[in-house]
Amino acid sequence: MSTTLSARGATDMSGTSAPSTTQAPAHQTVRVPMVDANLPRLKAKDVSVFYGDKQALYDVSIDVPEKAVTSFIGPSGCGKSTFLRCINRMNDTIESCRVLGDITLDDQNLYDSSLDVVELRARIGMVFQKPNPFPKSIFENVAYGPKIHGLARSKTDLEEIVESSLKKAGLFNEVKDRLHSPGTGLSGGQQQRLCIARAIAVGPEVILMDEPCSALDPIATAIIEELIDELRENYTIVIVTHSMQQAARVSQKTAFFHLGKLIEEGPTEGIFTNPRDKKTQDYITGRIG
Amino acid sequence: MTDTSAVSVSDRPADVAARLRKKRYAADRRLRAYGIGAITVAVGLLGILIATLVLGGYQAFTQTHVRVTFPISTQNVDADDLRGSNWRAVVTEGVENLFPGQSEEVRGLGARILTNNTQFFVRDAVIANPSLVGETLVLEVPASDPYDQLNKGVLDRDLPENRRRLTDEQIAAYDIVEEQGLVSRPFNWALFFNADSRFPEIAGLSGAIVGSFYALMICFVISFPVGIAAAIYLEEFAPRNRYTDIIEVNINNLAAVPSIVFGLLGLAVFLQIFGLPRSAPLVGGMVLSLMTLPTIIIVTRNALKSVPPSIREAALGMGASKHQVIMHHVLPLALPGILTGTIIGLAQALGETAPLLLIGMNSFITSPPGGVMEASTALPTQIFIWADSPERGFVARTSAAILVLLGFLITMNAIAIFLRQRLERTW
Numbered sequence: 001m002s003t004t005l006s007a008r009g010a011t012d013m014s015g016t017s018a019p020s021t022t023q024a025p026a027h028q029t030v031r032v033p034m035v036d037a038n039l040p041r042l043k044a045k046d047v048s049v050f051y052g053d054k055q056a057l058y059d060v061s062i063d064v065p066e067k068a069v070t071s072f073i074g075p076s077g078c079g080k081s082t083f084l085r086c087i088n089r090m091n092d093t094i095e096s097c098r099v100l101g102d103i104t105l106d107d108q109n110l111y112d113s114s115l116d117v118v119e120l121r122a123r124i125g126m127v128f129q130k131p132n133p134f135p136k137s138i139f140e141n142v143a144y145g146p147k148i149h150g151l152a153r154s155k156t157d158l159e160e161i162v163e164s165s166l167k168k169a170g171l172f173n174e175v176k177d178r179l180h181s182p183g184t185g186l187s188g189g190q191q192q193r194l195c196i197a198r199a200i201a202v203g204p205e206v207i208l209m210d211e212p213c214s215a216l217d218p219i220a221t222a223i224i225e226e227l228i229d230e231l232r233e234n235y236t237i238v239i240v241t242h243s244m245q246q247a248a249r250v251s252q253k254t255a256f257f258h259l260g261k262l263i264e265e266g267p268t269e270g271i272f273t274n275p276r277d278k279k280t281q282d283y284i285t286g287r288i289g
Numbered sequence: 290m291t292d293t294s295a296v297s298v299s300d301r302p303a304d305v306a307a308r309l310r311k312k313r314y315a316a317d318r319r320l321r322a323y324g325i326g327a328i329t330v331a332v333g334l335l336g337i338l339i340a341t342l343v344l345g346g347y348q349a350f351t352q353t354h355v356r357v358t359f360p361i362s363t364q365n366v367d368a369d370d371l372r373g374s375n376w377r378a379v380v381t382e383g384v385e386n387l388f389p390g391q392s393e394e395v396r397g398l399g400a401r402i403l404t405n406n407t408q409f410f411v412r413d414a415v416i417a418n419p420s421l422v423g424e425t426l427v428l429e430v431p432a433s434d435p436y437d438q439l440n441k442g443v444l445d446r447d448l449p450e451n452r453r454r455l456t457d458e459q460i461a462a463y464d465i466v467e468e469q470g471l472v473s474r475p476f477n478w479a480l481f482f483n484a485d486s487r488f489p490e491i492a493g494l495s496g497a498i499v500g501s502f503y504a505l506m507i508c509f510v511i512s513f514p515v516g517i518a519a520a521i522y523l524e525e526f527a528p529r530n531r532y533t534d535i536i537e538v539n540i541n542n543l544a545a546v547p548s549i550v551f552g553l554l555g556l557a558v559f560l561q562i563f564g565l566p567r568s569a570p571l572v573g574g575m576v577l578s579l580m581t582l583p584t585i586i587i588v589t590r591n592a593l594k595s596v597p598p599s600i601r602e603a604a605l606g607m608g609a610s611k612h613q614v615i616m617h618h619v620l621p622l623a624l625p626g627i628l629t630g631t632i633i634g635l636a637q638a639l640g641e642t643a644p645l646l647l648i649g650m651n652s653f654i655t656s657p658p659g660g661v662m663e664a665s666t667a668l669p670t671q672i673f674i675w676a677d678s679p680e681r682g683f684v685a686r687t688s689a690a691i692l693v694l695l696g697f698l699i700t701m702n703a704i705a706i707f708l709r710q711r712l713e714r715t716w
Contacts, residue, residue, distance in 0.1 A: 121608035132599035
């Protein structure tokens with residue numbers, strides 16, 4: 001884990017200054033090292049994103065610790081969702097979108113042309129802002145991923161995967177009697193847990209969550225947050241959230257984005273109690289954003 | 290601090306506010322009234338159309354029949370050569386039975402009461418049942434057109450003799466038959482089960498219905514897969530650039546091309562270059578599919594567009610490939626819309642006349658087509674032919690045929706609505 005304040009600073013000091021792709025004013029991310037966190041397997045280095053001519057993200061570098069929750073906070077339009085969608089290459093679907101820089105998982109570049117996007121998305125699952133179960137049965141929703149990736153050899157195999165995924169998502173007891181009724185008939189919170197079960201079913205290493213609770217009521221939110229805390233045991237989780245309280249509650253590491261730049265990253269506790277950057281301080285005290 | 294002078298609604302004097310409110314409500318009421326007025330006009334016009342058709346056409350749904358007893362004497366009919374027998378003589382003897390004890394002259398006048406094809410009806414009945422030879426055959430024979438009109442009251446007895454189709458003597462001869470209770474007016478099944486004929490009393494729509502059915506099948510088989518594949522490519526795969534824009538504009542233009550142009554194209558390409566048979570439902574269906582294709586493409590693209598992006602994202606996020614996203618999620622969700630659009634497109638094709646005229650589907654054909662390569666008419670062209678015929682009986686039959694066509698169209702649209710409500714899923 002880097003102990004220097006800035007990854008960019010380190011490269012500059014070594015004398016091989018990388019050609020900057022942007023004319024944006026230079027900024028330095030304030031980095032506070034993580035204490036006793038797992039080593040990162042997912043790393044981003046100098047990631048810039050353009051939508052057409054418009055730059056949405058400026059040289060973001062961050063390490064995501066293994067089996068921990070990392071949260072991205074920041075005001076609307078700050079690029080945190082854009083960055084999240086770079087991690088499983090969901091931005092590929094947007095035609096005008098260009099991504100520069102490196103994102104690596106186990107030292108394998110996710111933007112390498114030899115990498116299979118379909119396999120990548122099985123390794124890095126995603127949960128979206130609005131619960132979006134398929135208009136199929138609960139069982140079919142969870143079974144879909146294992147089916148298309150050929151993970152189940154038999155029907156009983158598949159049933160086991162579905163059951164264990166629903167259990168991990170804390171939904172099994174609520175739906176075990178109606179596995180074949182439509183997933184869209186569940187409540188919002190249950191739908192979101194169904195989506196989490198669906199993501200888990202293909203056995204991902206990383207789960208990306210894009211504001212997973214923003215469409216839910218406080219009780220459903222609390223259940224999901226509890227679930228995220230449990231899932232941390234087995235999965236690396238990256239969550240984008242608008243709620244600073246949520247970031248403080250569920251995450252171990254927090255990164256603050258502002259206007260497309262990563263302003264500050266570090267242990268969650270430190271960011272909220274002792275922000276080093278003035279912008280971070282302004283944001284968490286409610287002065288900007 | 291500068292004064293921002295924000296005006297709030299409550300600052301306004303009460304009378305001004307009341308006047309403004311009144312104006313707004315009046316505008317609301319006017320807008321409503323325009324809407325109701327427009328609907329009334331539309332419904333009224335539709336009512337006039339349907340009423341005219343029903344009034345003009347209802348009489349074609351019944352047909353005057355005369356019960357005739359034909360003696361099938363061995364003198365006229367040879368059991369070994371039924372087709373070559375003297376059926377004309379049999380009919381003459383049957384007509385004699387209609388006028389017991391009347392003079393030769395009256396019988397001669399009465400011979401025209403029965404349809405011209407009576408001898409063929411008798412022949413077919415005896416061929417179907419050869420044991421009748423030597424016995425008598427009782428048959429309900431359609432009355433020829435003028436007498437049918439007389440029975441239905443269309444032909445007015447009170448007109449001066451020189452202004453009606455039947456003379457006083459002919460009417461007198463008919464009355465003799467009617468007094469014996471031999472005249473009936475059952476439902477006109479022949480309208481649906483007979484093919485076209487020169488004689489209105491035995492002309493029917495079966496050839497046109499079968500021809501239209503074949504043409505629509507061909508049209509569906511061509512335009513449905515091609516249309517959906519084209520729409521999927523344009524919506525899901527094609528990059529947004531100048532070429533796809535040009536294609537899109539051209540597809541939209543194609544939907545607006547007058548149908549007769551497609552007919553000319555069919556004539557020039559399908560008949561002249563490919564040498565396909567004239568008047569065939571195959572060519573008709575191909576021409577109609579040119580017209581349905583843009584409709585289906587546009588409808589399918591809209592249906593694909595209306596599938597919420599969250600479903601695509603969910604599937605992509607699971608690691609589904611593009612093909613899996615489309616085939617497993619997007620297409621099934623778009624299907625109700627696609628089917629509805631397709632049926633409406635086919636309904637349009639069913640009513641299309643001009644292109645069929647140019648490829649010769651308005652010929653006079655007296656038997657239903659046995660296949661897609663045989664000459665045939667279609668429902669709208671049959672209406673066109675009948676509307677052109679001078680016999681009085683074809684006037685009512687034209688209206689009746691229009692009602693039949695409208696019936697098919699309403700049925701197809703009802704199926705479309707039913708499918709949409711049945712298959713539509715919520716998400």
